[in-house]
Amino acid sequence: GEVLGLEGTAWNLSAAVFGDDLVALHSSPYAPPTGGIHPREAAQHHASVMREVIARVLPAAENLQAIAFSQGPGLGPCLRTVATAARALSLALDLPLVGVNHCVAHVEIGRWATGFDDPIVLYASGANTQVLGYLNGRYRIFGETLDIGIGNALDKFARSHGLPHPGGPVVERFARDGNYIELPYTVKGMDLAFSGLISAAQESKAPIEDVCHGLQETGFAMCVEVTERALAHAGKDEVLLVGGVGANSRLQEMLREMCEDRGARFAVPERTYLGDNGAMIAYTGRVMLEHGALLPIEESQVRPGYRADEVPVVWRSEPGE
Ligand code: ATP
Ligand code: FE2
Structure with a gap:
């Protein structure tokens, strides 16, 4: 049924x-x-x-x-x-x-859609940014955002520049034509924070393409760092990316590279899921x-x-x- x-x-x-x-x-x-x-x-x-x-x-x-x-x-x-x-x-x-x-x-449909059995999961969406993994009957939260989700951070940045909602895809497009600029990187233990990064990006006088590029590189590197450490700590060998921000090809690329370096497998479900x-x-x-x-x-x-x-x-x- x-x-x-x-x-x-x-x-x-x-x-x-x-x-x-x-x-x-x-x-x-x-x-x-x-x-x-x-x-x-x-x-x-x-x-x-x-x-x-x-x-x-x-x-x-x-x-x-x-x-x-x-x-x-x-x-x-x-x-x-x-x-x-x-x-x-x-x-x-x-x-x-x-x-x-x-x-x-999000985790269960991701496992179903990719065939992964026991992954470390980066759940990156509007309101949530968490790294999860299964241990003894629960999905443990290894690390998470201390302020806002990365998707809402990107949306907030886009809004402050008069760009349309949702901001994530807009930032991704600008970032392709930009060069790297340095922005604040905040990982505290296994947790993340995005508000400092967003304020600095909003205040930056650099061209919008460069700000978007720096914003993605920095925000995604923070997520990848916590995911990598959870992978090592939990001794798992699969990484699953879920949540709306998972549509971002640069985030996918950065996770895939991290997994290749560690001999782990990486997957992201199709858009629908x-x-x-x-x-x-x-x-x-x-x-x-x-x-x-x-x-x-x-x-x-x-x-x-x-x-x-x-x-x-x-x-x-x-x-x-
Ligand atoms: P949740 O309730 O799980 O937090 P949500 O309501 O935020 O989810 P989702 O569909 O999971 O909804 O995610 C929406 C977010 O994904 C928005 O913040 C949007 O900007 C972001 N997003 C969508 N496409 C991209 C992209 N290509 N790059 C970056 N962010 C993206
Ligand atoms: Fe969601």
Whole structure:
């Protein structure tokens, strides 16, 4: 049977049906008219397209078994809109609910899409920048940003120069024609911080191409350093890149080179599964359902600060089992 998954932690309302493979996927991204994402406006967007987005995938299911939704982390109003729809579907169709951690879902769909078994994961998105790896029943967070996610950092920089949202792809295009300039590099232990880098980039008088180039080289080198150290520390031999910033070809290249030097393998899932999408929720929900990880409706309140390491990963066996 299949599971229907609903994702809507931030800018994208997306629904999917996942069986043995992806059956149907439909997304409705919210683009803020100006500035960044306002949580209540994004939630209103999600509510206004909810019926249509679900209706685009639901008929593709032949034997639906459960309703999965992204329980957190994310923007409170967006999460509540999605959870309300998931509960309504669960009651109307008399199907169990599965509450999926958004970060874990990025990792699981990435493993499915690449065939990697036990990778160190660089999860680089708008709101998140984390390095994760599986150890003793949990996804451990080896290192993470102490301030903002690298994607939001790039978006903020682009906005300050009057460039369109999302900023990541715009910065990538400028960076191709630029030369390296030095900008502040901040790695503290295993953690990262981007606000110093962004302020310095915003204040720089260098040509925009050079600032974008320096911004990418510095921000990505920070991510690669923490990923490399987690790889060495955990003794793993695969690196998986997930999250919207994973679309960046320079970041991919830098990780691939690091992996080659260490004799590790590198992979990045295809675009469909990289940024926020309903398929990752439906897929992870199905794996959780198979292992009995259901969510009673009275425990289905949203979890805006839900961390990956709070999730008991009951669906993965220990090495050697
Ligand atoms: P999360 O809730 O996991 O933090 P998100 O809501 O930020 O996710 P994603 O789809 O994972 O959504 O990522 C969006 C981010 O990816 C944006 O900040 C955008 O600028 C960035 N991005 C997209 N394409 C590129 C690119 N080519 N280079 C760099 N950044 C990119
Ligand atoms: Fe995400």
